[in-house]
Amino acid sequence: MNTNELIPNLFRTEYSKLVAVLCSVFGMSNMQLAEDIVSETFLLASETWSKKGIPDNQVGWLHTVAKNKTRDHFRRQKIKRDKVDPDVAYMTETSTEQAFDFNDEGIQDGQLKMIFAICHPSIKEDAQIALALRILCGFGIDEIVAALLSNKESINKKLYRAKQKLKDQQVKFEMPPEDAIEERLDTALKTIYLLFSEGYYSANIQETIRKDLCLEAMRLNLLLCNNEATNLPKVNALLALMCFHASRLEARLTPDGQFVLYDDQDRSLWNQSLITQGEFYLNRASIGENLSKYHLEAAIAYWHTQEDSSEKWEKILQLYNYLLQTEYSPIAALNRTYALSKARSKKEALKEAKKLDLTKSHLYFSLLAELEASIKGQLGYLEKAISLTQSDEEKRVLQGKLDQLKNRD
């Protein structure tokens, strides 16, 4: 591997770890400083390695340079302070030395604290996601732009405002107190799931970015599962849910990036090892008395990994019935109606579908087309769905169905 390939790879895996460890030295309010030092470290790596060759222990090299740069920073600070106000307390070099914790435990600990700092309730959801991609997942700005289908300017603004907010709110770089963990975890899990969904559901994003998003969300979730204080049933339930979904990552896209509907997927492409892992975490989630929406969604996702049977769809229907009582969402309402058609009949589902007030959603009309018996009715619904969707990819799938139907006629 040459420097051009190595550095982006290392950046992805090491950036977030370095920033987390440096933030435990500098505190959350100096996150920008931590980021600057880490960026400089990577810059120096690419300059030095391309001239002098790649060192054997690249990660160790990065740690040493980041440490030295931090020390330099404090030295400069000290000179400045000694001149301006010699009595002000400042961090000494020795205390810096102690604070650096580049072993595995220190890195994990730092990243956990970082999850809680970024998933702070005072930060807006979309800014949380951008910030999480940058600070927790080591995405470059261009990658964030590609992942969130946005533009550079708006992402930079979002990141800047979010960091400002962290400062204003004096968000601490620490684990939440024990009695607050449960609640703070809700925000963290929501952000992690949004991260995953950005990758899993958005059309038009590059294949590699899509997978990275999903895997990063799962990695962050795993960090929470591996820590005693955060290893709660709902945390395991979310990981199970994402494992089950991710098992279909390969099957739901053709090699040239076109969506394959669930019913048409080649099941031999479903990743059995992820399904097994999902079952493992779902079992670990099945303790205690609280049934979170992640439990219900994970159970639904589990049944989707099973072969078709009447039991399967009956279970999925009942789980959606419960999920909707816990929390309404248009997608769950549509999926519940689809499950009803599978468990009972299209006729019964169509009757229920017509009660849903989702006439702005192209998915709603796709569902109606699926349930409607008459060809003429199906054509009308498909045309309506095409006129409502924004995504070229979904337009293509719907148009394909429409053409097929017209040819049969």
Next chain:
Amino acid sequence: MKEFMMLFRHVPNPNYQPTQEDIAASIKQWQDWIGGIAAQGKFMSTNQLGYTGKVVKPGNVITDGPYAEVKEIIGGYIIVKAASEEEAVEMAKGCPILNEGGHVEVRSFMELDL
């Protein structure tokens, strides 16, 4: 949207001994009905009530309830959102209690200016 409460009333049959399958089938019917309301985003809350209870009267008189004096009991309730009483009534028509020999009472909530 206004909120309405539906009260499920029926006369209990002490001789009815449902099998596991009967119970499972009944739960399914109820969940499908409630799920259908929830899928419209109109579900607020629901509860099934236990079969025993107490009736408290003035003068510290407490009797076993609710069977003692009335034949018909309230088995449970659901609170829904609906644009009108007509819509709530339309929803109530799908209630499984109607197949189980009972009936539904649809009530609006009184709005109080406090």
